[in-house]
Amino acid sequence: MVRNVALVGDYGADVELVYGTTKLKFQERPDDFFITKASEMAACGLDRATRFDLDKVMWIPWAEEWFVPLFGGTSPVIGQLTEPAVKMLQITVGMRQHRAAMRKASPQLPLGDKAD
Numbered sequence: 190m191v192r193n194v195a196l197v198g199d200y201g202a203d204v205e206l207v208y209g210t211t212k213l214k215f216q217e218r219p220d221d222f223f224i225t226k227a228s229e230m231a232a233c234g235l236d237r238a239t240r241f242d243l244d245k246v247m248w249i250p251w252a253e254e255w256f257v258p259l260f261g262g263t264s265p266v267i268g269q270l271t272e273p274a275v276k277m278l279q280i281t282v283g284m285r286q287h288r289a290a291m292r293k294a295s296p297q298l299p300l301g302d303k304a305d
Contacts (some may be wrong), residue, residue, distance in 0.1 A: 190241050190270075192278075194251070201250065208245035211237045218242065220288070222281050223272065234268025243285060 191234055205223035213223065218240060224230055225238040233239075256265035270278065 194244070195204060195248075197250070201251055203248050204251050206247050206249060207241045207243060208247075209239045209241045211239055213240045218287050220281070222278050224270075229271055229274050232271045233274070243282065 190207045190209055191204045192207050193206075195203045197203055207222070213225075214221075217222075221243050222263070224233055224235060224241075230236070230238065247271040258265055259267060
């Protein structure tokens with residue numbers, strides 16, 4: 190999933206990709222972004238429920254070597270998030286950022302240590 194785009198120079202662009210997998214792992218990865226509803230899957234061009242691992246993110250150039258049309262199409266874009274899915278992604282990312290800030294603000298004591 191392309192999550193972000195940054196313009197580079199006059200004509201280029203880099204894109205932020207989020208790794209997607211059909212291995213859902215709801216219990217192990219509850220803070221990832223999931224597309225599981227049939228209507229959302231159809232809008233995104235997905236044929237199966239997909240988990241986007243928000244810890245596996247990479248910036249790459251928008252270039253033909255990385256992005257080619259599938260199945261004789263004219264664009265490498267196979268779908269897009271619906272407005273409700275975009276809002277859910279924003280909520281998910283916001284919750285992750287909040288939890289990370291809370292962990293940083295109040296680190297846990299190592300096991301066996303006592304606060305004075």
